[in-house]
Amino acid sequence: MAAAAGSGSVSRGLRAMFFMLTPNESSFEKVEEVPQYVQQAMPYFVGLMLLEMVVGALMTGSPVVTLSDGLTSLSAGMISRLPLLVMRSCELSAYLYVWDHFHLLELPWDSAWTWWLTFLGVDLCYYWVHRFAHEVAILWAAHQVHHSSEYYNLTTALRQSLTQQFTSWIFYLPMALAVPPSVFAVHIQLNLLYQFWIHTEVIRDLGPLEWIFNTPKHHRVHHGRNLYCIDKNYGGILIIWDRLFGTFAAESDKVVYGLVFPINTFEILYVQLHYYVYLWKRSRTYKTVSDKVSTFIKGPSWKPGKRRLGDHVDNPKVTGNEKPHGPKWSLTFQIYVGLHFLLVLWTYHELFESKTVLSQLTIFGMTSYVLLTLTSLGFIIEQRPSSAFLETIRCVVMVMLMRYSYLRSPLPLLSVPTEAFVSLSLLYWALQSFSQLLSIKKKDD
Template identity: 65%
Template sequence: MAQLESGDVTFSQGTRMLFYLMTPNETSFSDVDSVPRYVQKATPFFIGLVLLEVFVSWLKTGELLVKINDGTTSLSAGMISRLPHVFVRSLEVSSYIYVWNNYHILELPWDSAWTWWLAFLGVDFGYYWVHRCCHELNILWAAHQVHHSSEYYNLTTALRQSVTQQCASWVFYLPMALVVPPSVFAVHIQFNLLYQFWIHTEIIRDLGPLEWILNTPSHHRVHHGRNLYCIDRNYGGTLIIWDRLFGTFTPEGDKVVYGLTRPINTFDILSVQFHYYSYLWEQFLKADGIGHKLSIIFKGPSWAPGKPRLGDHAEVPIVTGEEVPHNPYWSLRLQVYVHIQFLLVLGVYNDLFATQYPLSQMTILLITGYILLTLTSLGYIIEQRPNAAVWEALRCLIMMALYRFGYVGPVVSQLALRPIMADRISLCVCVCIYVVCELAPGSTTQHSDV
């Protein structure tokens, strides 16, 4: 069997895995540890397709499809969502392995094409119900709303993922662990996610007969809309047949307006990830009686006393189609600075996952902390908060101090090089940023409640 070694992904395979076009023969493995980290290895292909989308859209419209503020926020969310995997295996795979090791009742052959296709259907079916529950249970929506928070629809939006969603999604795949080996599941849980990257685009309008079977850009545009006809529709991952079977399918019709029904209007990455939890807690405290309190958590995001389980969608804010995405003015100097700093921290992020050095837990914590601090600081700069320059200067000084006193040691000098380069550049221009941030009119971005 022409298997792929865990460290290798060819250009052909890297391209095909984004479209679920890998064959059972090249993606069947005897054990989980042999399964490549396809999602991590897809990073160069993500970047390539994003650049291609920007170029094609520029040729067609003469405008840049991706805004630096929104695109950076989406990419930052994607980076944060993957950071826990530096420390532990994904909860979906870990829980699956536990059930398989202790409770499986049948062991399907890992090298059988029938097992591969059964896992394909099982993972996609499980994803449909994960996704649907994330929209219909408020506590799960608190995690999933991250993915819907962008008011743009492009390939960077696909990477705007939640760091907490996998804390619940693992449950939906456990029945498969009774019969399907973990190595097969570990392949498909990645491919199902990778397939959903390319459907986040407005460039592709219609795929003809494939629209009946596959989840396509047209179907998924509906899912990301806040128009009345779009809400809680088209949950499929790779296939759209589950929506057709369970009555949640809606074809694309009127112009889709993207984002949350109540836009959050922020580029602060921590607010994007966690703001809904604080809102949910406030609603829980305000609710009268244990019944209403539990309903706040386990019914739909639009639920209110006296309303149906999923709320009354007719009461959501009216969408006219003339809405303008939140895109406040910020100077070209800041845009260039944020762009450079983000590319530098993206290099650190990729090195952290790709390194073959035996990194200590302290080193990993320091580098992870640097990434989080950088992404947070860049969000503050984008919003031109009054304290943005202070945070940026503090970020620079902390990392230089860590390097100077040996907390980032010689073992990881390659990893340390890029953040140190970033910080030296930062120090050279932080005074300029301080002046710009302090003088910018209306420097504090207004936040909505939800």
């Protein structure tokens, strides 16, 4: 019986990735009963990413993902979920508030009709969340994170924004007037999970399904910075919304991925926040209050005298021969960054899976450590001069956390090797920092 239950759990988990759960097995009376589908999907994310790497290498003879870009995407995904350690998602929290105070009718939570209506409602709301995120500059400041990769693979799906959830909740509130929160809580997760597998170049065409569903072929267009790709194909699960509202574009020319103006960096906090700084600086160049405000609420391409969404006359021309930005760094540093990323990924996993109630201070300290690590590894990838000092500080923090049992090795057998590796890392970067300080002193003398 236990084996059968385990097999059923695996089947449900895999089917959840493709929105293939039935209403009977994914309907719950209370929000507290709804599974954490996204958190439970982590093994499937890893498995599908590994499968894509193998299939992609066999098909093209070259890797589908680079270490620098892939780790940046995974880091963004990790950062985007850190707020969930101390709060419910903004979408669900706001939804519960409106439901508790303002709902007009209560559709039955165990009805298949309610389930399918919510499926359509969440997907339609997502279309408008997504479209506004491209058409309103302050919303684009959050969403641009997802488009910042110049590659298109399953790791790109996890390149999510830390701040987008703080505004997306607005678009789902009309549903809270009638749809029970438990039904909404299921669909908001399944809608997100479906969008994982469409971030790939391995799947080329799905025939008649392309007319109804959002597929890798349609979503590749959405991630392009070619002129024919910009602001097209916003759908989540269904592509019919784009066909209805005039935002559909078929894949034709070769798609060049990434932002219109590539940021060319792997520093994770810059990836997350740089566009807010850019908007603020741009708004200060305008004299009138109207133009200053318009900088934030009109399209990213808007300028005074232009229409609301602006135009693309200033965009760089895309030839199709552009090569993605990437660092030239040694295999030794690639192994080093990869190993330390796996260690912080384990820490991140333990934070979410902890069976004990963690204090707010502990959560704050551990999330700060995660952010410090992801930032420092980005500095190493870019080979910044300050990376030695930052990594020295991080290794000191890591040694202290291990000393007081806040950090543990993934396996007991690896405890001693892990501690030795961390100690050697600290020694290396301390020597590098000391060497740099001597060089600076000699220059000053």
